[in-house]
Amino acid sequence: MTAGQLVLGIETSCDETAASVVHRSDDGRGMIRSNIVLSQIADHAAFGGVVPEIAARAHVEAIDAVIEAALAEAGVGFADLDAVAATAGPGLIGGVIVGLTTAKAIAFAAELPLLAVNHLEGHALTARLTDAVAFPYLLVLVSGGHTQILLVRGVGAYERWGTTIDDALGEAFDKTAKLLGLPYPGGPAVERSAASGDASRFTLPRPMFGRAGADFSFSGLKTAVRQAAEAAAPLSDGDVADLAAAFQATVSAVVADRIAHALDRFRAEFPAIAVPVLVIAGGVAANRALRSGLAAEAEARGFRLVAPPLALCTDNGAMIAWAGAERLALGLADGLDAPARPRWPLDTVALPMIGSGMKGAKA
Missing domain, CATH: 3.30.420.40 (ATPase, nucleotide binding domain)
Incomplete structure (x- = not known):
C-alpha cells in the first residue's frame, strides 16, 4: 500500500x-x-x-x-x-x-x-486537489442544478452566503438554448452562438443586480429572453446569436455583481488573509465570459481566482x-x-x- x-x-x-x-x-x-x-x-x-x-x-x-x-x-x-x-x-x-x-x-x-x-x-x-488551496476560501458553485456562493471553512464545514431563489444558472442556459432552437446541452451551445452575436442589441433585465446580499434570480431573465424572441420572430441566425450574446452578457454581469458582495464580506470577516481565494466550480464554470467577469471582480478586490481545469x-x-x-x-x-x-x-x-x-x- x-x-x-x-x-x-x-x-x-x-x-x-x-x-x-x-x-x-x-x-x-x-x-x-x-x-x-x-x-x-x-x-x-x-x-x-x-x-x-x-x-x-x-x-x-x-x-x-x-x-x-x-x-x-x-x-x-x-x-x-x-x-x-x-x-x-x-x-x-x-x-x-x-x-x-x-x-x-x-x-x-x-x-x-x-x-x-x-x-x-x-x-x-x-480546488484543493488541483491547486492545494488552503482553508478558508470562497466558492461560487454554478451548475445545472445549483447556483450558490459558499464559505468553505474546512471539510464538512460550509456556510451558504448566497443561492438562487428560483432557477439554477445551468437550467437557465439550457432553457434559453431550447427556446432559441439551439442544441442540447444548452450552456456550450449558447456560448458558441454568443461568440458571433451583438450583446448590445437586446436589453435584458438584471435580476437582483445592485441589491444587498448575494442571492440570485434567473426566472425573470428567461421570461425576458422568451418575450424578446417572440417579438423578433421569425428568428434569423443573427437574431439567435444576438439574443444568446445578450443573455450571456447579462448573466455574467449579474453573477459578478452578486459575487462582489460576497468578496467584500469575506474581506471583512478574514482581514488577516493577505491574498484570499475565490474558487469557481461546477459545469457552468466552463463558460469563458462568466470566468472573465469573476476574474475581473476578484482582481479588483485583491483575490486570487482559482478555476479548476474544464474537465x-x-x-x-x-x-x-x-x-x-x-x-x-x-x-x-x-x-x-x-x-x-x-x-x-x-x-x-x-x-x-x-x-x-x-x-x-x-x-
Missing part, C-alpha cells in the same frame, strides 16, 4: 457515468491516477434535457466497465485501494442509487471503508474520490446503510430558500 490514501471515486448523479482513482499523500497533496467519464449526451439530446429513467438505465449498463477502465488506467486493483467513495446525493435518485449501491458492494466484498460523498462537496473541494468542472469521478480521500484522512467513513439522497444541501444549518419536503431542503 502506498503512503497516504488511494481512493476509488464513483459519480452517477446525473448523465455522466464516471470513476476515478485519486491518491492523497500524507501532506495533503493530490494526484489523479485515472479519470474515466462516459457521457450520456447523445442518449438525451433528442429530448432536450436529461430523462431520469434513461439516465439510470445507462448507468447500470456502463458502470462496471467504467470502473474497470479507471482501475486499469491507474494500474491498481481493489486490493490496492484504501477506500471507495461514491456520490450519495444530491442528484437524480435513480442514478445516485446505481453508483452508491455499486460502491457498497465493492466496499463489502473488498473490505474497504465506504465514503458516501455529497456531490456538492466534490465540487467544493476540487474537472463538469461532473467527474476524481472530485468524488478526492472528497472521499479528504474525509478518510480525518477518520470519517460511512456504514453500508448510508442513504441515497435526492436533496442534500452542503449548508445544513441555513433555512431553505426554495422550500423543503419529505426529500429534504431544495436549496
Whole structure:
C-alpha cells in the first residue's frame, strides 16, 4: 500500500457515468491516477434535457466497465485501494442509487471503508486537489442544478452566503438554448452562438443586480429572453446569436455583481488573509465570459481566482474520490446503510430558500 490514501471515486448523479482513482499523500497533496467519464449526451439530446429513467438505465449498463477502465488506467486493483467513495446525493435518485449501491458492494466484498460523498462537496473541494488551496476560501458553485456562493471553512464545514431563489444558472442556459432552437446541452451551445452575436442589441433585465446580499434570480431573465424572441420572430441566425450574446452578457454581469458582495464580506470577516481565494466550480464554470467577469471582480478586490481545469468542472469521478480521500484522512467513513439522497444541501444549518419536503431542503 502506498503512503497516504488511494481512493476509488464513483459519480452517477446525473448523465455522466464516471470513476476515478485519486491518491492523497500524507501532506495533503493530490494526484489523479485515472479519470474515466462516459457521457450520456447523445442518449438525451433528442429530448432536450436529461430523462431520469434513461439516465439510470445507462448507468447500470456502463458502470462496471467504467470502473474497470479507471482501475486499469491507474494500474491498481481493489486490493490496492484504501477506500471507495461514491456520490450519495444530491442528484437524480435513480442514478445516485446505481453508483452508491455499486460502491457498497465493492466496499463489502473488498473490505474497504465506504465514503458516501455529497456531490456538492466534490465540487467544493476540487480546488484543493488541483491547486492545494488552503482553508478558508470562497466558492461560487454554478451548475445545472445549483447556483450558490459558499464559505468553505474546512471539510464538512460550509456556510451558504448566497443561492438562487428560483432557477439554477445551468437550467437557465439550457432553457434559453431550447427556446432559441439551439442544441442540447444548452450552456456550450449558447456560448458558441454568443461568440458571433451583438450583446448590445437586446436589453435584458438584471435580476437582483445592485441589491444587498448575494442571492440570485434567473426566472425573470428567461421570461425576458422568451418575450424578446417572440417579438423578433421569425428568428434569423443573427437574431439567435444576438439574443444568446445578450443573455450571456447579462448573466455574467449579474453573477459578478452578486459575487462582489460576497468578496467584500469575506474581506471583512478574514482581514488577516493577505491574498484570499475565490474558487469557481461546477459545469457552468466552463463558460469563458462568466470566468472573465469573476476574474475581473476578484482582481479588483485583491483575490486570487482559482478555476479548476474544464474537465474537472463538469461532473467527474476524481472530485468524488478526492472528497472521499479528504474525509478518510480525518477518520470519517460511512456504514453500508448510508442513504441515497435526492436533496442534500452542503449548508445544513441555513433555512431553505426554495422550500423543503419529505426529500429534504431544495436549496
